[in-house]
Structures are given as structure tokens and as C-alpha cells.
Amino acid sequence: MPEELAIRIEDLSIRYKINVDHKRTLKNMVMRASLGESVRTRTVEAVKHLSLDVKHGSVLGIVGANGAGKSTLMRSIAGILPPTEGRIIVNGKVSTLLALGVGFNPALSGRDNIILGGLASGMTRDEIEDKTDEIAAFADLPDGFIDMPVRTYSSGMYGRVAFSVAVSMKPDILLLDEALSAGDASFKEKSFNKMRELCAEARTIIIVSHALATITDLCDTALWLHKGNMLSNGKPDAIVEEYLKFLNVGTLPSNYEDM
């Protein structure tokens, strides 16, 4: 892989099976087997034949309607979901904020949760402990809240801590899925600044957001996913404009027919 690339995705497809029935239990399986029924499953084609290169220091925004495969794509880059076909090559330390919250255990304090999150992502305890106060300060936690159980946090506080943890890990590649919706206007400004700072250090960021202004403000390239296909890829303003047209009028770009 060329050195300037942070991520290379080669012909990636991701499919997985989901059970149609709500309750996946042994009891139901035995009942069904005794009645001679088979398990009803559906195959979801979340990402279809996607190829993409992301350079170090770039900010990529991903837009798309619900079910477009955005979160699946992010998880596969993080190494959480395996590709069904194709290959993903990632160069650098990845930090993720995919499911909202650092949350392990609401009964534990913010500090304990931060330590666990850091250890899970491969940091040492000393590294994290040095950072917890910085994280608390960045998240604008009121005095003493860092040592209170997470269940006492407001949802805004919760989201801000999660964001602070993700950015403070000094990642080479930062994956954010709808992470910026948590804070208020002033925190949003602060988080934008933090992300610009990370980019200035040649760190790579991928953002999934329904807030299109975030994409146009922060990103230098954008990508539109629709039902697992990459429809277009280019300057954020142009992509957002196309996407908005689709949202308002329901027309897909002309080249979609070829896919």
C-alpha cells in the first residue's frame, strides 16, 4: 500500500444474515424443528463492491439515508465486522466512536469507564490515567462529576465524555458515527476545533453524519452511500447538493442506473 494512504478498501462487500424472528432461543429452535419449520433468515447486503482510498490527513464525510451501509462500513474499517469479500488495509492506530457512549457500566464512575475504554483500545493504564483529567475538562464535566456514577450523567454529558475519550487517544485514524449530535452549540464548536487540530497533525478522520453542515464545514472529501453502493465521491459541497436533491425530489444521480 502506498505510504500516503491511511486506508485502502479493495472491492469490499459485506453481507450478513439476520433472523427474521424476534426471539432467537433454543426453545424456539426446538419447537420449530418439531413442527418441521426452518429458521427464517434474511441476507442483508450492507456494502456492495466498494473501493476507496483515504489519504493521511484527510477528512472524509459519509452521507446516506438510513440503511445505506454507513455504520457497517465504519465498523469494517475499525476491524469489528469482517468483510465478506474484498480487503481493507488500515495503516495507523484507530480510535472509534461508533455506538454512542463509552458505556460499560452505568454504576461505575466516569473515570472508571474511561480507564476501561482506554484499556480495551490498547492503551496502558498510566497513559489513560494521565489523560482522564484532560478528558473531563474537555468534556466540560461539572466539578466532581468524573468520579460520579455514569448513570447520574445527562445524555449531553455522556456524549461529550465519549467524544473526548475518542479524540484524546491521539488516534491516527478517527472514526466518528453521528458523534457530534450529542453536544450543544458551544461544544460542537469546540469539537470542530479539536478535529481541525487533529487534521493539522496529518491524522485522518471519517465522519458519518446526517447533519450536512458538518460534512461541508469539516470534510475535504465526501462520499454518498445508497443501499450499499457508493453513488458518488468528491467535493463535499457537490455531494451534499446531490444528496439534498435526492432527499427533496427523490432523484438519484443519472449514473446510478448503471450500477
Next chain:
Amino acid sequence: MPENPTFAPKIQVFEPHRASLPPLIPYLKEFWSRRAFAIELSRFADKAEYLDSKFGKVWLVLNPLLLAMIYFLLVTVIRGGAAKTQGLTTLAHILIGLFTFYFAQTCISAGAGSITAGGRLILNQAFPRTLLPFSSTISAFFQFLPTIPVYIAVIVIGKFFYPKTQIPGFTWNYLWIPLIIACVGITGFGLSLIFATMNVYFRDTNKLLAYATRIWLYASPVLWLPEMLHGWHRWVLYINPLGPVLATTSNVWIKGHGPTSAELIGMILWALISILAGGYFFISRERDFAVRI
């Protein structure tokens, strides 16, 4: 291009592998490098669980102790009473057997729920998922440890009242104990990997496990002595993953003997089978967990 001050090239390649193992050496390296996470997770999980409980960790010891008393009463009543010295032996056998069995049972039941309980963590971060059941095994070990002094205290008091009992004082055969504990822990961890995987696919596994472990307890040499089985019945002991190790437990703690060679081979084999089978079953499916949580 600006320079990234902390950049260290770390190439990771993600490729398809379904129902087969990922490259094992990098996997085990990742596991080892994040062992601190498993240890802290077990510490924090215990802290969260006993934060509100007044007796806290005392319950962990009290629970199996009281249960042992109940089983002891049951067993002696069924037998129609026992000679006094025999009574202490029976009590000691049930106590240490139950404590050891509980160690394995806690590994398995806590480990089985660890994946489904770790939902958000699994959706958010990539790390070897075996760390979650491993953390439950660590918790189970630290819950088991304080039961040993309780056992010793009961025996010391018992010997004071019934000095003729067969239960030995110190013997060199106690050196088998670390191996026994290791075998129970490894077997428990291995089996917890199987049930944790099953619990992802069938959410009632953990509930059924509660009944299964009870039956398993009755089928194990805890409430009865291993030497009560004769002839082909002894197979009951060896087809049970905890059979040989519990027989050894009784041999070492109660009689002061070492394990027989059949017991020794049996317990080591079961530990190996459990960890290899459980490891294969779990690791080959763990990347599927994120879509099933």
C-alpha cells in the same frame, strides 16, 4: 504534508474469514497485550456489583458455605445419620467439592453472559472478544480464593473437636492444589467460551445453563464420594469434564493422597479439550458477534 508527531505505522489487513480462525499468533499477541483490560474489567465488575450491597463480598463466601451446610444436612439425613468422625469427613468433602465446583460454575455462567452483556463495547471497539469471558474467569478465581481459608478454618475447628478424623494436617500432596485450581479454571474458561458463543445465537442458553449446572453438580463427585462408583460406573466420572478434577480435589484435600494416574490424565485432558474446543468455537465466530448483539 504536515507531520503527525505520534504516528507509528501499524498496518492491519482485514480479510474474509468465516467459520475459520483468524491468524492465531497476532490474535494471541493482541490478547496478551490487553490482558490488563480483562483484569480491570473483572475488578470493576465486582466493584459495581457489590457497591450497594452491605455485606458485599461476604456473600460470596457465605452463599456456598450455607449451601454446603444444607447439602450436608440432606446427605446425612438420607444416610440416616453418620458416625461423628465420618460426619466431619463428609462435611469437608462437600465443602471443598462445592467451593471448587462453584469456581467452575461461576466461570461458565458469568462468562456465558459476558458477550451479550458487553453489547456497546463490542459494537464500538475491535479487540479479541475472548477477553470478556476471560475477565469472568478472573472474577470467578478471585471469588473462589477466599473460600479456601474458610475451608481451612472449618477443618481446624473440626479437628479440634474430633481429633481422630482421617483428614490430614499438612502433607506434601497439597502441592497438587495449584494444578487442580489451574485445571478447574482452564476447563471453566474453555466451557464458558462455548456457552458465551451459544448465548449470542440463542439467548435462553444462560437460563437453561442454570438447570444444567444443577444436574451437573449432582452428577459430579461433590455430594457423593468418587469411590462409591465401581466397575463400568466409573465412566460417569470420566465423561464429566469436572469429574476427574473433583475426584482429585477430594483425594488431595480429604485423604492427603495425590491423584491416581487416571484422574491426573483425565483432568489435564479435559482442560485441554475444553480450552481447544471452546477457543475454536468462539474465535471462529467472534467477528460475527457484532451483527448479532
